[in-house]
Amino acid sequence: MIRPNEIVIDDNNFGTHIDTMVDGVYQRTGCIPRERSKEGPTTMRALPDLPLIPRSEWSDRIKEMERTGSRLSDIRLRGNAGDMIPSLDQNGRGYCWAHSSTAAIMMTRAVMGEPYIPLSAYAVACKIKDFRDEGGWGAQSLDFICQAGVPSSQYWPMQSVNRGNDNSNTWENAKLHRCLAGWYDLDRELYDRHLTFDQVATLLLSRIPVVGDFHWWGHSVCLLDLVEPEPGSFGVRILNSWGDRWSDRGMGVLKGSRAIPDSATAPRLVTSSTN
Numbered sequence: 001m002i003r004p005n006e007i008v009i010d011d012n013n014f015g016t017h018i019d020t021m022v023d024g025v026y027q028r029t030g031c032i033p034r035e036r037s038k039e040g041p042t043t044m045r046a047l048p049d050l051p052l053i054p055r056s057e058w059s060d061r062i063k064e065m066e067r068t069g070s071r072l073s074d075i076r077l078r079g080n081a082g083d084m085i086p087s088l089d090q091n092g093r094g095y096c097w098a099h100s101s102t103a104a105i106m107m108t109r110a111v112m113g114e115p116y117i118p119l120s121a122y123a124v125a126c127k128i129k130d131f132r133d134e135g136g137w138g139a140q141s142l143d144f145i146c147q148a149g150v151p152s153s154q155y156w157p158m159q160s161v162n163r164g165n166d167n168s169n170t171w172e173n174a175k176l177h178r179c180l181a182g183w184y185d186l187d188r189e190l191y192d193r194h195l196t197f198d199q200v201a202t203l204l205l206s207r208i209p210v211v212g213d214f215h216w217w218g219h220s221v222c223l224l225d226l227v228e229p230e231p232g233s234f235g236v237r238i239l240n241s242w243g244d245r246w247s248d249r250g251m252g253v254l255k256g257s258r259a260i261p262d263s264a265t266a267p268r269l270v271t272s273s274t275n
Helices: 055-068 072-078 096-111 119-130 140-147 168-174 193-205
Strands: 020-022 025-027 179-185 210-214 219-230 232-238 251-255 263-270
Touching: 025 193, 055 193, 055 219, 072 096, 072 219, 072 232, 096 119, 096 140, 096 210, 096 219, 119 140, 140 179, 140 210, 140 263, 193 210, 193 219, 193 232, 193 263, 219 251
Parallel strands: none
Antiparallel strands: 020 025, 179 263, 210 219, 210 263, 219 232, 232 251
8 A cells, every 4th residue: 555645666667766955955875896805704594594584475464554554664663762764864965874784783673662762874874985986885894883882972972973872882882783693695796686576575574674775875774664566566665855845754665666776774772772
């Protein structure tokens, strides 16, 4: 089911969404193709421990999750003590690739029943890029979060590029919000397009948020739900990093070939914490 105010991006209209204005401000993207040679040792895991859900079951599972309000998007809408977890906002910097993974960590916390804590994607991006406004990819930031964590906005304010935030107290707090046991790697260099989307669908139907990089968009976003816009046709609901004013409270839908990420990763578990 598509929500009434959601933007739907497909093979026919995607060109109009590459350069986007929200409240009169151009929204940058910042995702670049993954460079494995620059990743170094990682905490990556493949997907053998999560059997693929057959396509024949997708439609019924989607309907049941809609009926019970148990989709990731539903959890997001009540995950802040009954209120909505706000969208992150990259605020014009090319840091989408850090916001997508940070959003996935926040959503994983919500699925686990952890309290909402606003986490600072700028901390991840600034630390990786030495405060330069540069593009990256989702696996780069998610692997960093597995190793160092991501601090709350109390320690690194949202959208701040102040080097004074980069201190020992900040990174002690970041350890409370780490991705544990590695992350799932769904990169299309490892799998073909068909299998990659089946893996994405399996994770989303298992309520595991996915970090999706889309080369056609130059953008990385957090994937929340598998959706069925028309019978037998599937897409994904995304949580963008352009604030809540974009589309429907920051969420939209990709369908057709636009729904298949070029690279995708997902957190396995996160630490439990209240601050």
